[in-house]
Amino acid sequence: MTSEATTAAAVIGERPGAETASAAVVRPHIHAVGIAVEFPVRRSHRRVRVLSNINLSVPKGGFVSLIGPSGCGKSTLLQVLAGLITPSEGEVQVAGMHPVQASARRLIGLVFQDATLLPWKNALDNVSFLLDVADKSRPRREVRDRAREMLRLVGLEHAAELRPAQLSGGMRQRVAIARALALDPEVLMMDEPFGALDAITREEMTAFLLEIWERTGKTIVLVTHSIDEAVFLSREVHVMATNPARIIETMAVPLGYPRNEDTYAEPAFAHAELRLRRLLKEGHRTGHRQGKPGRADGAGKAER
Amino acid sequence: MSGQAATDEAGNAAGVSEGPGRSLSAGLASAAADNWPTLALLAAVLVAWEALIRLLQVSAFVVPAPSAVFRTLAAKQTQLLDAAWITGGEVLLGFFFSAITGIAVALVIARFDRFGRALYPLVVLFQTVPKVALAPIFILWFGYDLAPKIMLIVVIAFFPVALDMLAGLQSIDPSLVALMRSVGAGRTEILRRVQIPHSLPHLMSGLKIAITFSVIGAVVGEFAGASAGLGYMIQFASTQLDTPLVFAALLEVSVLGVVFFYVVELAERRFVSWVPRYERGHR
Numbered sequence: 001m002t003s004e005a006t007t008a009a010a011v012i013g014e015r016p017g018a019e020t021a022s023a024a025v026v027r028p029h030i031h032a033v034g035i036a037v038e039f040p041v042r043r044s045h046r047r048v049r050v051l052s053n054i055n056l057s058v059p060k061g062g063f064v065s066l067i068g069p070s071g072c073g074k075s076t077l078l079q080v081l082a083g084l085i086t087p088s089e090g091e092v093q094v095a096g097m098h099p100v101q102a103s104a105r106r107l108i109g110l111v112f113q114d115a116t117l118l119p120w121k122n123a124l125d126n127v128s129f130l131l132d133v134a135d136k137s138r139p140r141r142e143v144r145d146r147a148r149e150m151l152r153l154v155g156l157e158h159a160a161e162l163r164p165a166q167l168s169g170g171m172r173q174r175v176a177i178a179r180a181l182a183l184d185p186e187v188l189m190m191d192e193p194f195g196a197l198d199a200i201t202r203e204e205m206t207a208f209l210l211e212i213w214e215r216t217g218k219t220i221v222l223v224t225h226s227i228d229e230a231v232f233l234s235r236e237v238h239v240m241a242t243n244p245a246r247i248i249e250t251m252a253v254p255l256g257y258p259r260n261e262d263t264y265a266e267p268a269f270a271h272a273e274l275r276l277r278r279l280l281k282e283g284h285r286t287g288h289r290q291g292k293p294g295r296a297d298g299a300g301k302a303e304r
Numbered sequence: 305m306s307g308q309a310a311t312d313e314a315g316n317a318a319g320v321s322e323g324p325g326r327s328l329s330a331g332l333a334s335a336a337a338d339n340w341p342t343l344a345l346l347a348a349v350l351v352a353w354e355a356l357i358r359l360l361q362v363s364a365f366v367v368p369a370p371s372a373v374f375r376t377l378a379a380k381q382t383q384l385l386d387a388a389w390i391t392g393g394e395v396l397l398g399f400f401f402s403a404i405t406g407i408a409v410a411l412v413i414a415r416f417d418r419f420g421r422a423l424y425p426l427v428v429l430f431q432t433v434p435k436v437a438l439a440p441i442f443i444l445w446f447g448y449d450l451a452p453k454i455m456l457i458v459v460i461a462f463f464p465v466a467l468d469m470l471a472g473l474q475s476i477d478p479s480l481v482a483l484m485r486s487v488g489a490g491r492t493e494i495l496r497r498v499q500i501p502h503s504l505p506h507l508m509s510g511l512k513i514a515i516t517f518s519v520i521g522a523v524v525g526e527f528a529g530a531s532a533g534l535g536y537m538i539q540f541a542s543t544q545l546d547t548p549l550v551f552a553a554l555l556e557v558s559v560l561g562v563v564f565f566y567v568v569e570l571a572e573r574r575f576v577s578w579v580p581r582y583e584r585g586h587r
Contacts, residue, residue: 084482104488112479120501120578133497134487163578183487 028057029219030081030187035090037076050076052244054090058221058236060186063213065222065230067276068240069284074223075191076245081221082108082189095186102187106134109180109218111190115172117164123175124160127151131182150178153212170201177212187219194229206232207260214258227280231272232259239276241283248283251275368548373555376548384537388556391522391533394450395564398457399518403511405458406465410503413466414473415495427466435460435521439528453525460524461517468510472503505579508572515568519561534560 035054038047051073058064066074079085081092083099094102102108117126128147131138151157154174164172173193180188193209194202206229213220213233224230230237231253239249254268263269350370356362357369364372377384409427413420438459442452476499484494526535534553541549 079482082486084486103486106487108486110483110486112483114477114479116477116479116483118480118498118501120504120576129497130483130487133484133489133493165578 029060029062029095030056030058030221031093032056032081033091035077035080035087035092037073037080037085038088050245051080051087052246054247056081056238056247058219060219061217063220063222063233063235065224065234065237066240067224067227067230067237068245068280069242070225071245072240072242073245074240077240078189078191078221078223082110106131106183107186109183109185109188111173111176111180111188111193113192113195115164115169115176117172117175117179119164122161122163123156123167123171124148124151126164126175127178127182130179134183146182147178150182151175153181153215154178154208168201169197170205173197173205174208177209181212181216181218185218187221188213189221191223192225193222195225202226202229209233210257210259227273227276228264231255231269231276232263237276239279239283241280249279251279365545365547368551372548373551376546376552377555380549380552384534384552384556387532387534387537387553388560391519391526391535391557392560392564394453394457394522394525394533395515395518395560397450398454398521399461399511399515399564401454401458402461402514402518403465405462406510406514407469407507409462409466410469410473411495411500413470414499415491427463430459431463436524439524442525443529448529448531452528453522453530456525456528457518457521460521461514464513464517465507465510468513469503469507472506473499475506476502505572505576508568508576512565512568512572515564516561519557519564523557 033055035051035056036049037051038049040047054077056077066077068074076085080087081094081099083092083094083101083103092099095107097105099108117123118129121129124144124147127150128143131146132140132143135143148157148160151160154177156171156174156178159167159171164175167175177188177193190209194205197205209220209222210233212218220233222230222233234253237251237253238247239251240246241248251272253272255263255266255272354369354371357367362369368376409423413424413427435456439452439456442455446452446455473495480498481494484498489497522533523535523538526533527539530536534557537553538550538557541547541553
């Protein structure tokens with residue numbers, strides 16, 4: 001175990017961006033303080049609170065998962081981090097700026113549960129599409145070359161001419177990831193990207209995502225409801241609970257990188273899974289019993 | 305979300321059509337094979353009709369036998385074709401302006417929220433007005449020429465175009481809009497690059513309804529006041545108790561409608577080829 005951990009650490013050290021990871025403890029790449037989100041209730045003057053007092057920070061090059069039951073606001077939190085939802089309270093910074101600004105500078109890449117590809121465009125055009133919209137000054141050819149490169153990265157160069165309807169679910173999701181990566185973002189924000197895939201494809205895609213992360217050194221925030229996925233991929237897992245939606249715990253995953261299918265068999269993996277399972281169960285219980293906000297700020301402090 | 309579900313289903317459909325050796329000619333042959341019950345049924349009805357008329361000795365000016373209708377069709381060929389030419393022209397022009405109007409209304413409603421919310425109920429209200437009753441008013445306003453017929457067709461046929469296109473524009477996946485917004489795209493750019501292409505299959509089904517409505521509009525327009533065309537011919541022949549000619553003209557109207565309908569459907573297959581079809585070959 002110890003020898004494995006040290007070799008893993010050695011490999012991490014070789015990754016570009018890993019040396020910045022330690023420096024980023026001082027200045028996190030994604031930083032959210034006191035986030036609360038309220039939505040107006042239809043046909044009434046009441047507002048429903050979907051997130052309260054969220055503190056979160058992600059170091060540069062980190063891999064962080066948000067896990068929790070449906071309706072715990074994890075997707076909402078991701079949208080707040082991406083600048084798609086303006087929080088009612090609190091502040092978010094991505095790469096030291098407002099997320100909308102960061103997004104406009106193509107620092108944030110988004111991947112959703114559905115691949116959301118354009119059915120009338122082939123895989124290559126789907127990959128180049130967003131970059132084309134984002135950066136109009138860039139020459140068409142350069143955009144296409146970049147798209148081709150990204151398709152190669154996700155292993156789909158042979159499928160460039162195929163339309164989404166002709167691709168499998170896993171391939172479509174690879175195209176969506178390539179499209180996000182084409183922007184060359186610093187942060188990849190993924191909302192249950194493998195949620196619609198079958199178990200086998202899902203595991204394949206999980207390994208694929210880990211490989212992409214290790215090769216590119218992007219900061220990744222992953223929303224998931226799979227315990228397996230969260231432990232296997234992340235350096236840190238934020239556990240969320242409902243009623244009210246909050247982060248109840250931040251758990252560091254005691255496993256080094258690189259990880260592979262052997263990782264699933266490690267005692268540390270099983271241990272981390274068990275801990276996560278208990279946390280989720282506990283969060284579920286307390287959430288139902290007491291309807292008041294938990295101490296989510298403790299989780300935020302634990303990271304620093 | 306429903307849009308996504310639809311594409312998923314479409315994906316499955318494409319999977320079905322991926323079978324080997326589904327060429328176009330094979331598709332046509334299978335289409336004929338699929339339609340033989342319709343053809344057989346039609347033949348049976350015609351035979352029964354002919355037999356009943358002969359057995360009961362029904363006078364031709366009450367109900368003509370199919371044979372009488374076909375005889376008239378042959379005898380008055382040039383007259384009927386001239387009339388069909390005129391009505392066909394009205395239909396095409398009217399359909400063209402219906403499409404333009406319908407598309408414009410849908411785009412305005414989709415692009416400008418506030419104005420769209422104000423406009424939409426008025427469009428629906430207008431749709432509930434019995435358009436046939438407007439025909440005499442259009443004659444009063446625009447005379448006996450082409451203009452009143454075109455106007456009538458437009459008020460009848462723009463609605464399905466507007467409604468279907470609007471449904472297409474609005475059924476876009478919210479995640480896709482979020483994605484576009486995240487890279488700084490504005491409303492117009494989202495409309496142009498995502499919503500309009502996405503709405504094209506919907507637009508095409510609206511156009512298919514509009515083309516059949518256009519035929520009805522042209523005939524009604526000619527009923528209200530005209531000096532030529534198939535509608536005029538039907539009305540004129542019925543005052544002369546020339547029922548076989550009425551039926552012959554009716555047949556021509558139907559054929560016209562069917563031909564136009566399949567032209568639109570052909571255009572649909574050509575221009576929105578990304579919507580996978582069950583019967584079409586894969587790529």
